[in-house]
Amino acid sequence: MTKANIKRTVFILSLMFTGTVVWAQDQAALAGVWRVDDGSATVRISTCSGSSNWCATVIEEKLKPGETSMMNKVVARDMRPIDKKGGSKKGWSGRMVADDGQSYKATAKQQGQDGLTFKICVMPLLCDTMRLNRVR
Numbered sequence: 079m080t081k082a083n084i085k086r087t088v089f090i091l092s093l094m095f096t097g098t099v100v101w102a103q104d105q106a107a108l109a110g111v112w113r114v115d116d117g118s119a120t121v122r123i124s125t126c127s128g129s130s131n132w133c134a135t136v137i138e139e140k141l142k143p144g145e146t147s148m149m150n151k152v153v154a155r156d157m158r159p160i161d162k163k164g165g166s167k168k169g170w171s172g173r174m175v176a177d178d179g180q181s182y183k184a185t186a187k188q189q190g191q192d193g194l195t196f197k198i199c200v201m202p203l204l205c206d207t208m209r210l211n212r213v214r
Contacts, residue, residue, distance in 0.1 A: 146177040
């Protein structure tokens with residue numbers, strides 16, 4: 079291996095390691111308990127089973143008559159980072175699962191340390207937004 083190849087390999091490995099550290103820090107920043115703005119549900123955000131992506135599981139809910147329980151169900155899954163040019167994080171992208179079992183495209187963006195906004199889209203122009211606040 080030439081000196082130039084060694085330098086290139088070290089550079090690539092350092093970029094990969096740096097990206098992993100940043101992703102781990104983002105992951106740690108989101109880990110915890112979050113409540114939907116209207117108080118209807120509380121979720122625990124943690125890494126998905128066997129993955130480095132994150133998931134949200136319902137741990138508390140307040141149902142209205144006729145609503146289906148989502149207790150202990152994963153409602154956000156496989157959320158992975160969306161990178162902007164230049165390496166900064168734009169947010170996360172994955173799937174949200176509705177109470178009817180359908181899954182929809184979702185993006186999430188952290189708002190400061192204690193806010194998280196989800197945008198859930200049934201179709202490109204038919205979207206809803208949900209805000210969560212950190213509980214702990």
